Amino acid sequence: xxxxxxxxxxxxxxxxxxxxxxxxxxxxxxxxxxxxxxxxxxxxxxxxxxxxxxxxxxxxxxxxxxxxxxxxxxxxxxxxxxxxxxxxxxxxxxxxxxxxxxxxxxxxxxxxxxxxxxxxxxxxxxxxxxxxxxxxxxxxxxxxxxxxxxxxxxxxxxxxxxxxx
Numbered sequence: 001x002x003x004x005x006x007x008x009x010x011x012x013x014x015x016x017x018x019x020x021x022x023x024x025x026x027x028x029x030x031x032x033x034x035x036x037x038x039x040x041x042x043x044x045x046x047x048x049x050x051x052x053x054x055x056x057x058x059x060x061x062x063x064x065x066x067x068x069x070x071x072x073x074x075x076x077x078x079x080x081x082x083x084x085x086x087x088x089x090x091x092x093x094x095x096x097x098x099x100x101x102x103x104x105x106x107x108x109x110x111x112x113x114x115x116x117x118x119x120x121x122x123x124x125x126x127x128x129x130x131x132x133x134x135x136x137x138x139x140x141x142x143x144x145x146x147x148x149x150x151x152x153x154x155x156x157x158x159x160x161x162x163x164x165x
Contacts, residue, residue, distance in 0.1 A: 068123050076152065077134035080104070083152060090115030090126040090139060094152045094159065110152060111161045115141065138164070 073095070074083045084093040084107070091114055098104040116125055120143075128137045128150065137150040139161070147164040 070123050072128075074128045074130070074137065076130075081152065081154075083110070083128060083137065083150070085126060085128050085139070086114075087126050088121040088123050089117060090141070090148075092128075092139070092150060092161070096154075108156075108159075110150060110159050115146070115148075 070086060070088055072085050072087055074085060076083060080096050080098060082095045082097075084095050086092070090111070092110040093107050094110055095107045096104060114121065116122075122143075125141060125143055127140050127142060129140060130137055135151050135153060135158075137152075139148045139150050141147070149160075149162045149164055151158065151160045151162075153159050
């Protein structure tokens, strides 16, 4: 079985280059090589584009959330802490895990009153957006545009959700 390079080289030396037929074969083999390079370049570019798509969801570990997901987990800059958002009601919990201390594993609420209820509570209504402050996120109501400052903390008295007006 011949390799692609052997096939191309064989095509170029089968006919002497000083004849018209020889020149046509040489030109066609050069065109063939360019075509192969173009296909390889396009494949490489597509792979890069696909890899970058995962970066569009940095709060979800690079994984796109399910379109109809009721709950989403958002990473914080603290490696042990996530925020769990009920995307239909706007309720938020602070979720903390540990690898060696069971007393540090917990889930606690940040707000007790839903921002949407009944028929207004639809999956995907609320989203969280990180800020430059590691303890603060902005929660946005995707339907009516309301916004809240969400602050998580390991200290109970420092956990707040404040409407932004």
